[in-house]
Amino acid sequence: ENIFDRSRMAPKTPIKNEPVDLSKQKGCTPERNPITPVKLIDRPQPDPWTPTANLKMLVSAASPDMRDREKKKELFRPIENSEQNDMSDSLQYDMVDDSTVDEFEKQRPSRKQKSLGLLCQKFLARYPSYPLSTEKTTISLDEVASILGVERRRIYDIVNVLESLHLVSRVAKNQYCWHGRHNLSQTLQTLQEAGELQYGELMTFQHKEQDLEYKFGERKKETISDSQDRPLLDFSEPDCTSASANSRKDKSLRIMSQKFVMLFLVSKTKIVTLDIAAKILIEETQDTVDHSKFKTKVRRLYDIANVLTSLCLIKKVHVTEERGRKPAFKWIGPVEFPGKIDEPSGHSPISDPLPGAQRGACAPYQICATGKQRFTRHASFNGAQPCEGTKRKVSSEPNSPCQERQDEYCSKMINLATVCRQKIEEDTRNPSITSPLSLLPVPGDSDFCVNPLPQAVFPVVQADVPSLLLPNGVSSQALQPSTPATSKTENGKPTLLPSQPFLCFPSSSLFMLCGGLQENLLREKLPTAGDIGNRRAEEKASPLGAQGAGPPASCQKRSSHKYALPSAPIDDEEPAAKKQTVEQSDVPLSLIVPKKPFESPKAESTPGGGCASAVHLDAFHLDLSSPAAPETADKKSTKPLDSQEQEKWSENKDPDEPSPGKEHVSKENANQPFLPQYLYVQPTAGLSNFNFLFSANQAPGAIGLAASQLPSLSIPCVVMPSAALASFPLICSPTISSPLSPVPDGSFSAGASMNISMSGLASTTPVFIGTTAIVTPNASPSVDPQQTVHLSPVLARSCSTVKLDSPVCMGHPVTLLKLQQPSSTPVTPKSIRPARHEAFFKTPGSLGDPGTWKKGEGNQTRNASSVQRRLEISGTSTD
DNA sequence: CGATCCCGCCACATT
DNA sequence: AATGTGGCGGGATCG
Numbered sequence: 028e029n030i031f032d033r034s035r036m037a038p039k040t041p042i043k044n045e046p047v048d049l050s051k052q053k054g055c056t057p058e059r060n061p062i063t064p065v066k067l068i069d070r071p072q073p074d075p076w077t078p079t080a081n082l083k084m085l086v087s088a089a090s091p092d093m094r095d096r097e098k099k100k101e102l103f104r105p106i107e108n109s110e111q112n113d114m115s116d117s118l119q120y121d122m123v124d125d126s127t128v129d130e131f132e133k134q135r136p137s138r139k140q141k142s143l144g145l146l147c148q149k150f151l152a153r154y155p156s157y158p159l160s161t162e163k164t165t166i167s168l169d170e171v172a173s174i175l176g177v178e179r180r181r182i183y184d185i186v187n188v189l190e191s192l193h194l195v196s197r198v199a200k201n202q203y204c205w206h207g208r209h210n211l212s213q214t215l216q217t218l219q220e221a222g223e224l225q226y227g228e229l230m231t232f233q234h235k236e237q238d239l240e241y242k243f244g245e246r247k248k249e250t251i252s253d254s255q256d257r258p259l260l261d262f263s264e265p266d267c268t269s270a271s272a273n274s275r276k277d278k279s280l281r282i283m284s285q286k287f288v289m290l291f292l293v294s295k296t297k298i299v300t301l302d303i304a305a306k307i308l309i310e311e312t313q314d315t316v317d318h319s320k321f322k323t324k325v326r327r328l329y330d331i332a333n334v335l336t337s338l339c340l341i342k343k344v345h346v347t348e349e350r351g352r353k354p355a356f357k358w359i360g361p362v363e364f365p366g367k368i369d370e371p372s373g374h375s376p377i378s379d380p381l382p383g384a385q386r387g388a389c390a391p392y393q394i395c396a397t398g399k400q401r402f403t404r405h406a407s408f409n410g411a412q413p414c415e416g417t418k419r420k421v422s423s424e425p426n427s428p429c430q431e432r433q434d435e436y437c438s439k440m441i442n443l444a445t446v447c448r449q450k451i452e453e454d455t456r457n458p459s460i461t462s463p464l465s466l467l468p469v470p471g472d473s474d475f476c477v478n479p480l481p482q483a484v485f486p487v488v489q490a491d492v493p494s495l496l497l498p499n500g501v502s503s504q505a506l507q508p509s510t511p512a513t514s515k516t517e518n519g520k521p522t523l524l525p526s527q528p529f530l531c532f533p534s535s536s537l538f539m540l541c542g543g544l545q546e547n548l549l550r551e552k553l554p555t556a557g558d559i560g561n562r563r564a565e566e567k568a569s570p571l572g573a574q575g576a577g578p579p580a581s582c583q584k585r586s587s588h589k590y591a592l593p594s595a596p597i598d599d600e601e602p603a604a605k606k607q608t609v610e611q612s613d614v615p616l617s618l619i620v621p622k623k624p625f626e627s628p629k630a631e632s633t634p635g636g637g638c639a640s641a642v643h644l645d646a647f648h649l650d651l652s653s654p655a656a657p658e659t660a661d662k663k664s665t666k667p668l669d670s671q672e673q674e675k676w677s678e679n680k681d682p683d684e685p686s687p688g689k690e691h692v693s694k695e696n697a698n699q700p701f702l703p704q705y706l707y708v709q710p711t712a713g714l715s716n717f718n719f720l721f722s723a724n725q726a727p728g729a730i731g732l733a734a735s736q737l738p739s740l741s742i743p744c745v746v747m748p749s750a751a752l753a754s755f756p757l758i759c760s761p762t763i764s765s766p767l768s769p770v771p772d773g774s775f776s777a778g779a780s781m782n783i784s785m786s787g788l789a790s791t792t793p794v795f796i797g798t799t800a801i802v803t804p805n806a807s808p809s810v811d812p813q814q815t816v817h818l819s820p821v822l823a824r825s826c827s828t829v830k831l832d833s834p835v836c837m838g839h840p841v842t843l844l845k846l847q848q849p850s851s852t853p854v855t856p857k858s859i860r861p862a863r864h865e866a867f868f869k870t871p872g873s874l875g876d877p878g879t880w881k882k883g884e885g886n887q888t889r890n891a892s893s894v895q896r897r898l899e900i901s902g903t904s905t906d
Numbered sequence: 907c908g909a910t911c912c913c914g915c916c917a918c919a920t921t
Numbered sequence: 922a923a924t925g926t927g928g929c930g931g932g933a934t935c936g
Contacts, residue, residue: 138934141912168925180914183927200920200925279928301909323929329911354909910935920925 141177143330147185147337149175154205164205166195184280188334191284212361215292222289283308283324284331291341291358300346300355301328332356 139145150171154164168186172179186203189195193214195203286308290299305324335341340360345352 138910138912143911178914179925180927181912183925187927319930325909326911326930327928329909333911908936910933912933913931915929915931917928918926921923 144333144337146177147334150185156208158207166203166205168201184330185334187280188284188331191281218289219292222293283327287331297358298355300353301325304328
């Protein structure tokens with residue numbers, strides 16, 4: 028065994044990024060116990076070992092003693108590699124020459140490589156986030172431990188945390204059952220509720236002032252005492268199975284994990300510092316925390332945090348307080364839960380999928396796309412990054428979760444596809460019910476899997492999935508077009524004719540978005556001109572405004588009140604927030620501001636808080652159907668719940684039930700007329716060079732499940748250089764053109780349009796605009812970043828999730844993405860998750876330097892991200 | 907030097 | 922008794 032492992036480990040790949048120094052590091056570590064020799068961590072490396080490596084292996088295998096000896100020797104050496112150690116030294120001298128050494132050195136597993144977080148990612152990568160219900164995956168701890176090359180003990184750490192979130196459950200000794208994230212939102216909801224009971228009060232105080240701690244401490248006592256009961260809700264609720272048995276105090280890790288999560292869920296800022304958490308978590312018992320106990324608790328929290336980070340539920344941040352900077356973690360997972368969320372649309376998707384977390388979460392970027400998988404993928408990949416916003420570049424780092432997840436991603440996609448397919452079928456049967464999500468990638472698509480972009484993001488898709496799964500009202504809502512995007516462009520209305528697929532805006536500055544239209548094509552109703560006009564306006568608005576849009580607005584409120592948005596809501600209470608300086612990322616995405624602010628009152632109104640999510644959805648779906656959203660109104664407006672209601676909703680709703688939401692949705696869909704799918708935007712000042720086409724129809728969200736049916740991609744927007752356009756009379760056919768089949772979603776054959784755009788742009792710069800707008804940086808240097816802003820539904824969501832404070836929506840929100848691969852790639856807007864965005868944004872480069880952005884060299888990835896960043900920045904910074 | 911957190915000893919539980 | 926679990930904290934690394 029050892030050998031085997033070793034081989035893997037050792038040789039190859041250097042770890043790349045890590046700047047480890049060989050010289051110092053390793054030397055120190057003595058080989059400790061002979062016992063566990065194996066620890067290798069595997070890295071993904073294809074590469075085999077070098078010849079020498081083989082030798083070494085053999086040697087080591089042959090005589091452990093030698094190994095040890097050698098290790099010792101090595102210690103002396105300036106350079107060392109753990110791996111080498113493993114290997115025999117004999118080689119070292121001879122074989123290993125410098126070059127070799129280097130390699131080895133590289134290999135040397137740095138501590139990071141052995142981190143629990145990384146291990147957890149590997150672990151998670153082995154299982155689909157959303158396994159098909161049919162398949163039951165059992166996990167053998169021994170097996171996993173050996174596969175991952177770690178001691179079983181470590182696996183327990185991971186599994187215990189996963190179990191606390193019900194991602195897995197223990198079925199027998201050494202056997203766990205993988206459930207995936209299907210129930211995650213529910214679990215989180217439960218935890219949130221429990222948390223509110225236990226810690227709600229505390230949180231209220233949170234942030235207030237330094238006092239916090241005290242308060243916490245105090246409160247803690249009080250509160251805790253009650254609730255403290257160890258058996259948190261959680262276990263009991265869902266599956267108690269294992270729980271029942273818990274006689275032992277153990278499981279503390281699980282309990283701690285749940286409590287820790289609860290703290291995030293009840294925290295307004297969604298940021299919890301380690302020390303506070305440790306204090307709160309130290310059992311109710313005395314607060315007198317002795318230092319050692321505290322220290323131990325913190326240690327455990329790190330373990331938990333690592334796992335949660337891998338799940339993309341939290342990310343590390345630092346809170347700066349008077350005293351200084353304190354380590355803290357920010358919740359980036361779903362905030363609202365389907366059941367609860369009133370908001371139909373937005374939340375559910377978001378929450379469920381989680382942040383996609385994996386993907387989803389991670390893939391905040393996503394923006395775009397409507398339709399096609401490929402496209403989607405790319406988009407997502409490009410932008411997205413995994414959870415952590417760490418700066419790492421995905422591509423470069425092997426470690427990055429994203430990458431690792433790709434596989435996972437693929438599998439997920441497949442699963443999703445399967446699910447979708449089923450869903451679709453169902454939908455097909457009942458056209459009336461078409462779900463927004465209807466378009467999903469087909470399982471068959473290999474595409475997803477195939478080209479993993481370096482940055483993998485999780486796509487929207489996943490998010491979708493959940494939705495699909497839970498076609499509840501919520502999800503449906505999301506889908507709905509409700510957007511009444513009201514805001515109009517300044518210019519006026521676009522001139523659109525009903526029949527026309529595109530709209531032209533004379534002047535510029537518009538941008539827009541696309542909504543997805545989706546399905547619903549069923550009806551042949553076409554919108555009346557008037558409607559259309561309205562619609563258009565709405566559409567426009569929607570992107571940005573999406574948030575602004577009426578329904579959304581309402582939503583926002585709710586959400587907002589519920590969540591504290593960073594910016595807005597918070598202010599009341601918390602100065603603290605300020606204190607905590609989270610990275611911008613938190614703030615995330617501000618959408619940008621357009622130069623011209625549209626004035627959608629609504630938009631403004633919506634701070635962008637939680638509502639955003641809702642908005643997005645709306646945006647996606649353009650509501651072709653109803654102008655302002657009458658229908659939407661239906662749902663949304665009908666429920667103009669204000670804050671209070673939302674709670675109800677949440678409580679009441681079960682994710683499972685389809686009920687109301689669906690109906691509404693269906694209705695809406697039905698109602699919706701077809702609208703032209705694209706909007707043509709003339710170049711504005713900023714973007715003088717490009718023309719944008721947006722497809723009205725496509726709903727970003729909608730991905731094409733249909734895929735099977737329709738291969739076409741739905742692209743929400745296409746941007747072309749003016750020049751390009753010149754040659755072409757105009758563009759593309761709208762998807763509409765093919766309202767085909769049942770699948771009507773907006774997907775159209777993008778191909779044509781896409782191609783065109785491509786031509787114009789030249790392969791190098793083809794840009795697609797997804798829901799998210801993409802901007803090509805280079806294209807117009809002159810343009811302000813702000814101008815370029817784009818909103819993507821995703822963003823919006825993210826915003827909601829994240830909290831946008833920004834006025835965001837207002838501006839032109841278009842984001843442009845470049846596609847590397849021009850070919851038609853569909854974009855799926857929906858996939859995006861709110862939560863992720865943040866991470867997403869950050870990750871990519873959030874840090875990004877302006878320079879980079881500007882450059883826009885072309886990396887699609889880069890660009891996209893850069894753009895977003897801009898947005899982010901602008902938004903953030905703005906204030 | 908403080909923040910992280912790997913490592914694995916060892917106690918307790920289960921088989 | 923052997924093996925499974927997992928609390929726990931020393932001390933190595935990281936930043």
